[in-house]
Amino acid sequence: MNVVAPQSRRQFLKVSALAGGGLLIAIAVPAAGRFAxxxxxxxxxxxxxxxxxxxxxxxxxxxxxxxxSEMGQGVLTAVPMLVAEELDADWSMVHYExxxxxxxxxxxxxxxxxxxxxxxVRASWQPMRxxxxxxxxxxxxxxxQRWGAAPADCRTEAGRVLHTDGRSLxxxxxxxxxxxxxxxxxxxxxxxxxxxxxxxxxxxxxxPVKIDGSGRFGIDVRVPGAYTAVLARPPxxxxxxxxxxxxxxxxxxxxxxxxxxxxxxxxVADGYWNAKKARDALEVKWDLGGNTAWSDQxxxxxxxxxxxxxxxxxxxxxxxxxVLGEKHDGRRLEAVYEVPYLAHACMEPMNATASVHADGxxxxxxxxxxxxxxxxxSAAFHFKPEQIRVTTTLLGGGFGRRFGMDFIFDAAFVxxxxxxxxxxxxxxxxxxxxxxxxPAALLKFSxxxxxxxxxxxxxxxTACASIAKSASMPLRGGLDSFAVEGLTACPYRMPNxxxxxxxxxxxxGVWFWRSVGHSQNIFFIEGIIDEMANAAGRDPYEYRxxxxxxxxxxxxxxELAAEKAGWSTPPAPGRHRGIAVGESFxxxxxxxxxxxxxxxxxxxxxxxxxxxDCGRVVNPRIVERQMESAIVYGLSAALYGRISIEQGRVRxxxxxxxxxxxxxxxxxxxxxILPSTENPGGVGEPGLPPLAPALVxxxxxxxxxxxxxxxxxxxxxxxx
Amino acid sequence: MYxxxxxxxxxxxxxxxxxxxxxxLRDTLNMTGTKFGCGAALCGACTVHLDGxxxxxxxxPISAAAGKRVTTIEAIGxxxxxxxxxxxxxxxxVPQCGYCQSGQIxxxxxxxxxxxxxxxxxxxxxxxxxxxxxxxxxxxxAAIKNAAADLAGGQHR
Ligand code: FES
Ligand code: FES
Numbered sequence: 001m002n003v004v005a006p007q008s009r010r011q012f013l014k015v016s017a018l019a020g021g022g023l024l025i026a027i028a029v030p031a032a033g034r035f036a037x038x039x040x041x042x043x044x045x046x047x048x049x050x051x052x053x054x055x056x057x058x059x060x061x062x063x064x065x066x067x068x069s070e071m072g073q074g075v076l077t078a079v080p081m082l083v084a085e086e087l088d089a090d091w092s093m094v095h096y097e098x099x100x101x102x103x104x105x106x107x108x109x110x111x112x113x114x115x116x117x118x119x120x121v122r123a124s125w126q127p128m129r130x131x132x133x134x135x136x137x138x139x140x141x142x143x144x145q146r147w148g149a150a151p152a153d154c155r156t157e158a159g160r161v162l163h164t165d166g167r168s169l170x171x172x173x174x175x176x177x178x179x180x181x182x183x184x185x186x187x188x189x190x191x192x193x194x195x196x197x198x199x200x201x202x203x204x205x206x207x208p209v210k211i212d213g214s215g216r217f218g219i220d221v222r223v224p225g226a227y228t229a230v231l232a233r234p235p236x237x238x239x240x241x242x243x244x245x246x247x248x249x250x251x252x253x254x255x256x257x258x259x260x261x262x263x264x265x266x267x268v269a270d271g272y273w274n275a276k277k278a279r280d281a282l283e284v285k286w287d288l289g290g291n292t293a294w295s296d297q298x299x300x301x302x303x304x305x306x307x308x309x310x311x312x313x314x315x316x317x318x319x320x321x322x323v324l325g326e327k328h329d330g331r332r333l334e335a336v337y338e339v340p341y342l343a344h345a346c347m348e349p350m351n352a353t354a355s356v357h358a359d360g361x362x363x364x365x366x367x368x369x370x371x372x373x374x375x376x377x378s379a380a381f382h383f384k385p386e387q388i389r390v391t392t393t394l395l396g397g398g399f400g401r402r403f404g405m406d407f408i409f410d411a412a413f414v415x416x417x418x419x420x421x422x423x424x425x426x427x428x429x430x431x432x433x434x435x436x437x438x439p440a441a442l443l444k445f446s447x448x449x450x451x452x453x454x455x456x457x458x459x460x461x462t463a464c465a466s467i468a469k470s471a472s473m474p475l476r477g478g479l480d481s482f483a484v485e486g487l488t489a490c491p492y493r494m495p496n497x498x499x500x501x502x503x504x505x506x507x508x509g510v511w512f513w514r515s516v517g518h519s520q521n522i523f524f525i526e527g528i529i530d531e532m533a534n535a536a537g538r539d540p541y542e543y544r545x546x547x548x549x550x551x552x553x554x555x556x557x558x559e560l561a562a563e564k565a566g567w568s569t570p571p572a573p574g575r576h577r578g579i580a581v582g583e584s585f586x587x588x589x590x591x592x593x594x595x596x597x598x599x600x601x602x603x604x605x606x607x608x609x610x611x612x613d614c615g616r617v618v619n620p621r622i623v624e625r626q627m628e629s630a631i632v633y634g635l636s637a638a639l640y641g642r643i644s645i646e647q648g649r650v651r652x653x654x655x656x657x658x659x660x661x662x663x664x665x666x667x668x669x670x671x672x673i674l675p676s677t678e679n680p681g682g683v684g685e686p687g688l689p690p691l692a693p694a695l696v697x698x699x700x701x702x703x704x705x706x707x708x709x710x711x712x713x714x715x716x717x718x719x720x
Numbered sequence: 721m722y723x724x725x726x727x728x729x730x731x732x733x734x735x736x737x738x739x740x741x742x743x744x745l746r747d748t749l750n751m752t753g754t755k756f757g758c759g760a761a762l763c764g765a766c767t768v769h770l771d772g773x774x775x776x777x778x779x780x781p782i783s784a785a786a787g788k789r790v791t792t793i794e795a796i797g798x799x800x801x802x803x804x805x806x807x808x809x810x811x812x813x814v815p816q817c818g819y820c821q822s823g824q825i826x827x828x829x830x831x832x833x834x835x836x837x838x839x840x841x842x843x844x845x846x847x848x849x850x851x852x853x854x855x856x857x858x859x860x861x862a863a864i865k866n867a868a869a870d871l872a873g874g875q876h877r
Contacts, residue, residue: 070817071817072815072816072817072818072854073816074816203810203813204813204815206815206818207809207810207813207814207815208810209818210815210818210821211806211809211810211814211815211818211821211825212753212793212794212796212797212806213751213752213753213754213792213793213794213822214753214794215818216752217755217818217819219752219755219756220752222750222752228747253736254736270747271743271747271748272743272746272747272756273735273736273738273739273740273743273747274736345853346819346853347755347757347763347765347817347819347820347851347852347853347854348755348757348817348819349756349757394817394818394819395817396755396817396818396819396820397817397819397853397854398817399853427759428757428758428759428760621813625813625816625856625859628855628858629816629854629855629856630855631855632854632855632857633853633854633855654758654759654760654762655758655760655762655763655851656760656762660851660853661855661857662848662849662850662851662857663843663844663847663848663850663857663860663861664844664845664848666855666857666858668858669858
């Protein structure tokens with residue numbers, strides 16, 4: 001049983017009557033977690049801002065106002081489910097509404113309004129249930145008052161208050177009186193045994209608008225009087241425009257003007273097509289600056305040199321360097337792993353609409369962090385944060401990319417320059433080359449096993465650029481935790497373990513990409529463990545299992561995945577299996593990949609079996625779909641994903657040279673959820689990291705070849 | 721001036737001849753259900769029906785579409801097949817972010833209009849031009865089969 005006293009936990013409830021009648025509940029939550037320090041320093045917002053999470057109108061309709069961004073992960077359903085559970089709402093009467101930008105909607109894990117890091121359910125779990133429970137208590141109080149009864153004789157069910165004597169009233173009938181009840185100082189949350197809505201595979205509330213073209217994404221925003229702009233952007237990091245043919249562009253049909261802004265040279269027109277044609281006609285001459293010598297090779301050489309240096313120590317158990325320096329009679333392993341830059345390639349290219357005017361700035365678009373946009377624009381354009389109003393639409397994919405503000409700033413600067421609202425659009429090629437990439441990274445490991453094949457020492461030294469620095473977040477002790485997450489968590493029994501990071505600084509921008517550092521680091525460590533199992537002559541599943549005796553949540557998902565995949569029985573002829581496990585964002589995921597490799601080296605993935613422990617499950621259907629989504633996304637990256645650099649420029653441009661998985665390549669995916677009473681973990685990202693290592697481990701089983709870099713190179717798998 | 725028979729209505733448009741149908745729909749006519757993903761016939765987000773055939777509207781200049789019948793996501797529910805496809809999409813909760821789904825539904829409807837009970841290979845062939853970055857392919861496949869079964873049951877006229 002949970003009893004919470006909102007005020008005592010620095011959570012402030014605010015209740016008011018709605019203009020049109022009804023009940024409205026708002027809550028303010030304190031900041032916590034790694035974003036909090038930075039955020040609290042700049043958070044000038046009032047903690048009692050009158051805003052709402054929940055509205056009940058006299059018609060019985062319950063509207064849950066969701067402050068998180070919907071990018072496919074189901075928050076417009078999951079957050080209403082949390083509120084509805086404790087409210088004892090009639091689920092068929094529950095609706096969502098996307099919240100405006102307001103500090104009241106800040107993500108308590110970040111300290112600002114934003115969606116990412118698979119945080120929504122974890123951040124909402126307590127406050128949103130409390131918002132529902134508070135409203136429920138007030139509805140009960142209103143009914144008891146009307147009946148002259150004791151609240152203890154009343155209970156709630158499916159949108160009604162029921163008295164023991166059989167009388168009952170709907171929430172809608174009670175809404176006005178409930179709004180006049182005092183806010184309870186304490187609310188009691190349900191014992192999870194009593195959950196009726198949470199844990200059910202409810203249909204998503206946002207599906208109807210996504211099947212008839214009516215859902216509004218950022219790209220669909222139409223502001224009266226707005227122009228469309230497409231920018232010519234620096235082809236090499238740091239390049240400066242020297243000359244461009246503005247007159248030629250201005251003379252073109254539909255073109256309003258050409259303006260220079262920090263992001264590049266903007267062609268402004270009456271719509272996308274004319275703006276893009278004008279942009280292409282600008283013939284910008286660039287001073288390319290000092291970065292034209294960069295190439296994949298140069299980046300690789302820099303990383304390879306970095307990892308020969310001692311790095312910032314991220315985790316140390318025993319003394320791995322000393323043990324590795326001694327003589328051993330067991331096996332010694334040493335190798336280098338490497339991954340490239342990756343683009344998010346969200347289905348909706350980056351775009352935003354801005355209107356900069358005397359009273360502030362209005363932004364409309366597909367954004368993950370309206371709170372961060374308010375802070376950043378207020379600083380850059382000298383407004384108060386509350387003068388920056390951000391309207392969040394549906395997002396056509398996010399994956400971390402829409403935490404970025406490049407497109408927001410472009411829109412704001414162009415709007416300011418032309419004195420009118422503007423919709424800045426990235427053609428796909430601009431989106432692909434915008435350099436908000438998953439960092440390229442290299443890792444060198446050295447290990448020794450004892451004569452029984454058990455690991456004695458493991459040292460891993462990785463080099464990559466710092467996402468924290470890109471996002472203006474502080475490093476702790478010189479360490480960017482994003483660079484080593486997934487390594488530092490190493491759950492395997494390892495008497496001597498050392499993990500180091502060397503910051504490396506090629507000039508290409510790095511950013512949060514679905515599962516962030518886990519995306520490369522779990523690939524590294526799960527490949528390394530497989531190599532150890534091979535060297536020990538052991539079954540890779542059994543070997544992991546034995547090394548995970550102290551890590552039950554890892555071990556449980558590993559066992560479940562192996563069991564469901566039929567690990568103990570051979571796969572169909574020609575197919576081979578690989579396994580991997582990892583934790584990220586509080587959830588534990590193991591995957592078994594079944595793949596075959598043809599004589600020409602081409603790889604086909606037939607089946608992926610996934611086991612997940614994400615703590616308490618809000619909506620199992622959404623959990624399954626998110627696992628599958630991350631598996632498909634991870635498989636795209638493992639098979640094809642690579643942003644490459646040539647003469648300082650990004651080579652890839654569109655889906656022809658940055659291919660992603662299509663239907664005919666998609667494996668069957670089976671997801672098994674491990675029942676758990678732990679607090680909820682994230683689900684948007686944790687399905688991704690185990691996919692690539694499970695696949696290369698399957699390829700090793702198929703061919704005996706150990707792939708240590710991504711994407712998978714079929715040429716290296718070709719039969720001689 | 722160009723004329724389109726758009727979702728059963730005649731529309732006249734004054735744009736330059738190279739303007740892709742996609743931008744006529746989205747910017748000139750303010751019909752934003754049809755999406756932009758790549759601009760190069762690589763992703764399928766912009767799929768519409770031109771005289772009943774699925775095409776990538778980002779790569780069809782208005783001069784080539786003029787005079788033809790255009791059906792978009794906004795009106796696809798007016799056909800029995802389109803309605804069954806939308807119903808299956810809803811029943812299986814196919815969309816995640818939803819951005820690719822207009823194009824997916826247009827491609828799936830065209831497939832079922834030409835082949836009442838498509839095989840897995842038929843589905844692969846018809847749908848592999850439509851990218852979904854959220855990875856809803858298995859749900860799309862299931863929903864197409866579901867819609868085909870539903871239509872075969874004769875519920876839709
Ligand atoms: S936008 Fe037309 S196929 Fe991608
Ligand atoms: S549902 Fe998001 S791209 Fe398909």
